[in-house]
Amino acid sequence: MSLYDFNVKMPGGREEAMTEHAGKVLLVVNTASKCGFTPQYEGLEALYRTYKDQGFEVLAFPCNQFGAQEPGDEEEIKNFCSLTYDVSFPLAAKVDVNGENEDPLWHYLKKQQAGLMGSRGIKWNFTKFLVDRKGNVVARHGPQVKPAALAKDIEKLLAQVA
Incomplete structure (x- = not known):
């Protein structure tokens, strides 16, 4: 099994194959709009803008499992990220990253890196x-x-050939 065997849900119910990101360096993050760490959207966007032309992508997965800090719907989340942090990297549909309804990709990620x-x-x-x-x-x-x-670390990975 590989990361590229998964599909992820995108806003509007569209499914996206992770194979669309093959050959790129990825930073996969669970996010929330009302968290003390929310200002990290700014840093994530800075990384994305710096390295996207070299084959880097940020994939954000909004999650409401921690302190109910992502209560919004897809449109509210997108608007918040765009208006507050000028986010231009992809935002997936809201997911669970733990528990019986956890997204399969997140189950895989957790198995790969403790x-x-x-x-x-x-x-x-x-x-x-x-x-x-x-x-x-x-x-x-x-x-x-x-x-x-x-x-x-991103620069080192970008320097490696796929």
């Missing part, structure tokens, strides 16, 4: 998974890690 002290569950919003051009999940970063701190 969190602190070997934990598998996502602890909070803005947990980040870094994926290389071949679809390997190479790192997991907790919410406290700011997007800018990932720049050097």
Whole structure:
């Protein structure tokens, strides 16, 4: 099984095959609009704008599982991200990242990279998974890690041939 075996739900009910991102370095993040970490949208957008022409993408998955900090519908989330942080990277449909209704992609990501002290569950919003051009999940970063701190790792992965 590979990251590219999954489809993800996009706003409006459209499904997107992860194969559309093959050959790119990805940062997959669970997000929320009313969280103390929400300002990280700014840093995520900065990374995206800096590296997108080199084959980098941010994939954001809004999630309401942590403190009900993503209560909005798809349109509200999109408008908030656009108006507040000028977000231009893709926002998936809202997902669960833990529990019996967890999105299959997130189940896979957690199996590939454990969190602190070997934990598998996502602890909070803005947990980040870094994926290389071949679809390997190479790192997991907790919410406290700011997007800018990932720049050097992203640059190393971008330098690698798919």
